[in-house]
Amino acid sequence: MTSTLELAPKKRKITKQQILDLTNDLIDEYIREKNWRTPEDIRLDIQDMYETVIYPRIEYTLVTSLNLGHLENNKILGKTVPQERVILLDNSISPPNYDPRYPFTFGHEIGHAFCHTDEPESFRCSQDEISSTDSLSPKEADANFFSANFLMPEFLVKLNFHRCYNPKRPFAYYGKGQEYCFTAYGSTRIIRIDSYSHFCVTLAKPLTTFFSNVSKTSLGLRIHNLGLVLNYSKERILEDVSNIGSILKNIS
Numbered sequence: 010m011t012s013t014l015e016l017a018p019k020k021r022k023i024t025k026q027q028i029l030d031l032t033n034d035l036i037d038e039y040i041r042e043k044n045w046r047t048p049e050d051i052r053l054d055i056q057d058m059y060e061t062v063i064y065p066r067i068e069y070t071l072v073t074s075l076n077l078g079h080l081e082n083n084k085i086l087g088k089t090v091p092q093e094r095v096i097l098l099d100n101s102i103s104p105p106n107y108d109p110r111y112p113f114t115f116g117h118e119i120g121h122a123f124c125h126t127d128e129p130e131s132f133r134c135s136q137d138e139i140s141s142t143d144s145l146s147p148k149e150a151d152a153n154f155f156s157a158n159f160l161m162p163e164f165l166v167k168l169n170f171h172r173c174y175n176p177k178r179p180f181a182y183y184g185k186g187q188e189y190c191f192t193a194y195g196s197t198r199i200i201r202i203d204s205y206s207h208f209c210v211t212l213a214k215p216l217t218t219f220f221s222n223v224s225k226t227s228l229g230l231r232i233h234n235l236g237l238v239l240n241y242s243k244e245r246i247l248e249d250v251s252n253i254g255s256i257l258k259n260i261s
């Protein structure tokens with residue numbers, strides 16, 4: 010078992026590669042614990058992952074019954090207190106009020122718990138920080154990177170994307186207002202697509218069930234970041250990513 014202290018040395022910034030190695034290690038352990046024989050059997054569940062591989066390693070208690078309030082009009086969705094070894098998730102998104110923002114927020118706070126374990130400060134994370142693709146503080150960006158890779162590992166997103174759509178060639182976006190013909194799990198329908206972000210989110214929708222029922226916008230952003238949809242339109246990708254970020258704020 011890898012020590013988190015080795016991966017996050019005191020006063021030294023954790024690298025993206027270290028975060029990736031850590032999430033891969035956690036996923037590998039979870040798959041072994043679940044005894045899944047083939048990649049097709051894998052179905053990630055953040056609550057079960059917390060109980061199976063997170064708590065045994067770091068022993069952070071989970072509290073989901075409190076209203077965490079606001080910070081400058083931004084709703085606080087999650088909080089991590091390293092000194093008390095506790096993760097709090099706002100009761101408005103936590104079960105039984107299950108909200109699609111819950112899994113990504115949970116993953117984000119677990120990211121703080123692993124990556125910033127020696128910090129004297131606590132982390133109070135607003136919806137903007139958790140969903141934004143805008144420039145964030147390095148620690149918030151670390152936590153989002155952890156959450157994306159822990160909840161939606163690259164190999165599993167690609168595997169399920171190909172199982173669902175069985176694409177003969179890469180999906181390509183040609184511009185606003187076009188109709189696209191999708192065949193997902195063998196069933197075909199035609200959908201009018203309004204933007205590149207809409208395309209990514211539409212493709213993500215049938216796949217969220219494999220990834221803790223994460224929001225379709227979070228998975229759409231992941232599909233974009235993994236390069237699974239080619240953008241041949243004149244829309245600049247960066248502008249479109251911030252568009253996905255604003256969708257996340259509104260409907261995730």
Ligand SMILES: [Zn+2]
Pocket residue numbers: 117121132133134138148149152
């Ligand atoms: Zn945070």
